[in-house]
Amino acid sequence: MKLLAIDTSGRALSAAIFAEGEVLASGGVDSGRNHSLELLPLVDDLLRHNHLTFADFDAFAATVGPGSFTGLRIGLATVKAWGQACGKPLVGVSTLDAIAATAAGGAEAADYIAPICDARRNEVYTALYRGGERLSPDRAVGPDTLARELARLNQPVLLAGDALLTYEPLLRRELKDNFRLPAQGNQLFFAAAAARLAAVQYLAGAVVEPAALLPVYLRLSEAEEKRLEAERRA
Known part of the structure; x- marks a missing residue:
């Protein structure tokens, strides 16, 4: 095939x-x-x-x-x-499934994965994954709101996608030591x-x-x- x-x-x-x-x-x-x-x-x-x-x-x-x-x-x-x-x-x-699958190659099984696409107008498209399973539907959300939600998980979160080019500093600040990038770096x-x-x-x-x-x-x-x-x- x-x-x-x-x-x-x-x-x-x-x-x-x-x-x-x-x-x-x-x-x-x-x-x-x-x-x-x-x-x-x-x-x-x-x-x-x-x-x-x-x-x-x-x-x-x-x-x-x-x-x-x-x-x-x-x-x-x-x-x-x-x-x-x-x-x-x-x-x-x-x-979002494709971004999460790309990032999963460098993830631990217990890590959350949050793909983020730039939605313009100060929003991102995102969903949440863990262990190869999707945990939430697609949605558009403000990056500040997303950062606070991910921080409340109090677990490592692997982030990937083109919105990181804009919002990586914000996400790093909120998630602190739980902020993760794929082992191969942020891929586009x-x-x-x-x-x-x-x-x-x-x-x-x-x-x-x-x-x-x-x-x-x-x-x-x-x-x-x-x-x-x-x-x-x-």
Whole structure:
């Protein structure tokens, strides 16, 4: 089984090829959300170096959020086009699950894992994991509130995700000795983990037709909020 996965949900973008039970190749670009220009060259480079074409894959996968509204639209539109052109199914992977799985490689079994994505407007997207299990649903929350909640656990918490680029000092201050980073450092490329998760879902039959793959948005975009406010005022 061969699967091509992409992650365009955050600041960086990445892609990975899963084949014969393992990640065959992966790559990423910290493009500062310039995904529309960087994604296809990155994927083309991966395919060329591994002597593959889109027709060789059994399915395509993408992280579906929560994350950047624009990034998710780019990623989902891209895999939908691949799926439709090749007649192949799609797999959607939670962005937070992919970040947590990436971080888990450096975690102790007893550690909590809190992936955090920059949600803009002074919020982060997050969930809580421990021992490979998800303990909470996706949510958008202020970083101060999250830091206090994690501190109250009074246990080591491993944090990962692009929101650390902004909020690491705050989280370190609140969690003190319980603040942890993955052994490999804070990673921004999550497509390899997404590919592994997608392979499990594919083998379990959790696939969809291209038209049925939907993003996970936890709130309205700023543009949508402004439009609704304008309609209320009209």
